[in-house]
Amino acid sequence: MAVALEDLKFTLQEVLDTFKSCLSEHKDVFLEHYVAGWRGLVRFMNCLGSVFSFISKDAVNKIQILVNHLNGENGAHYVTIQSMVKYELDSQLVDLTKRGSFPESGCRTLLRLHRALRWLELFLERLQTSTEDSNTSVMCSEAYNESLAQHHAWIIRKAAGTAFWALPGRATFFDVMNVGSPEQVMAVLGDTLPLISEVYQVTEDLYAQNNILELP
Numbered sequence: 001m002a003v004a005l006e007d008l009k010f011t012l013q014e015v016l017d018t019f020k021s022c023l024s025e026h027k028d029v030f031l032e033h034y035v036a037g038w039r040g041l042v043r044f045m046n047c048l049g050s051v052f053s054f055i056s057k058d059a060v061n062k063i064q065i066l067v068n069h070l071n072g073e074n075g076a077h078y079v080t081i082q083s084m085v086k087y088e089l090d091s092q093l094v095d096l097t098k099r100g101s102f103p104e105s106g107c108r109t110l111l112r113l114h115r116a117l118r119w120l121e122l123f124l125e126r127l128q129t130s131t132e133d134s135n136t137s138v139m140c141s142e143a144y145n146e147s148l149a150q151h152h153a154w155i156i157r158k159a160a161g162t163a164f165w166a167l168p169g170r171a172t173f174f175d176v177m178n179v180g181s182p183e184q185v186m187a188v189l190g191d192t193l194p195l196i197s198e199v200y201q202v203t204e205d206l207y208a209q210n211n212i213l214e215l216p
C-alpha cells in the first residue's frame with residue numbers, strides 16, 4: 001500500500017507539472033507533455049480499481065498511437081498539436097467524413113482524448129465545489145453526461161455508467177489523491193483546473209478553426 005501511495009503522490013504531482021508545461025508562451029500545446037499528462041491520469045485511474053480497466057485500456061491505446069507518431073520518422077511534425085494538425089491536414093492524412101484509410105491519424109486520436117479532457121474539467125470543477133456529503137459517482141456521471149457521453153454509443157454509455165458506481169466516496173477519493181487535507185486537495189485543484197481549462201480551450205479553438213471537431 002505504501003508503495004502504491006508513493007506512486008500516486010508522484011503521479012498527481014506529475015499531472016500538475018505536465019499540464020503546466022504543456023503550453024508554450026505562444027499557446028502552442030506540446031504533444032509530449034500532453035501525452036505525459038494523460039499517462040499520469042491513467043495511472044491514477046488504475047489505482048481506483050479494475051472496473052476502470054476497459055476505460056484505461058482505450059486511453060492507453062490512444063496515448064500509444066500519439067507516441068508512435070511522435071517517435072516516428074515524421075515526428076518533427078508532431079512536436080505541437082498545432083503543427084500536427086497542419087501537417088496531417090496539408091498532407092491529407094486524416095479521414096474527414098468517414099472512417100477509411102487513416103484510422104490512427106493524430107488528429108482523430110487526440111480528439112478523443114480532448115473530449116475526455118472536457119469530462120475531467122467538469123468533474124474536477126464539481127469536486128472543487130463539493131461538500132463532505134457530495135457523491136463522487138453522481139459528480140462523475142453528471143460530468144460525463146455533459147461531455148463525453150454525447151460522443152459515445154449506448155453500449156459504452158451503459159458500461160461507463162456502471163463503472164462510475166464503483167468510484168470510491170469523496171473522502172477516500174481525496175485520500176487516494178494523497179496531497180493532504182481536503183483543504184490541500186482544494187488548493188491543488190485550484191492550481192490544476194485553470195491549466196487544464198486553458199489547454200482544453202486552446203485545442204478546442206484550433207479544432208474549431210480547422211473544422212475537425214467531428215472527425216469520424
Ligand SMILES: CCCCCCCCCCCCC/C=C/[C@@H](O)[C@H](COP(=O)(O)O)NC(=O)CCCCCCCCCCCCCCC
Binds near residue numbers: 044048
Ligand atoms: C475517475 C473515474 C474515471 C472515469 C472516466 C470517465 C470517462 C469514461 C469514458 C468511457 C470510455 C469507455 C472506453 C471506450 C471508449 C471508446 O469507444 C471511445 C471512442 O474511441 P474510438 O472513436 O476510437 O472508438 N474513446 C474515448 O472516448 C476516449 C476515452 C478516454 C477516457 C480516458 C479517461 C481517463 C480518466 C482519468 C481519470 C483521472 C481522474 C483524476 C482525478 C484527479
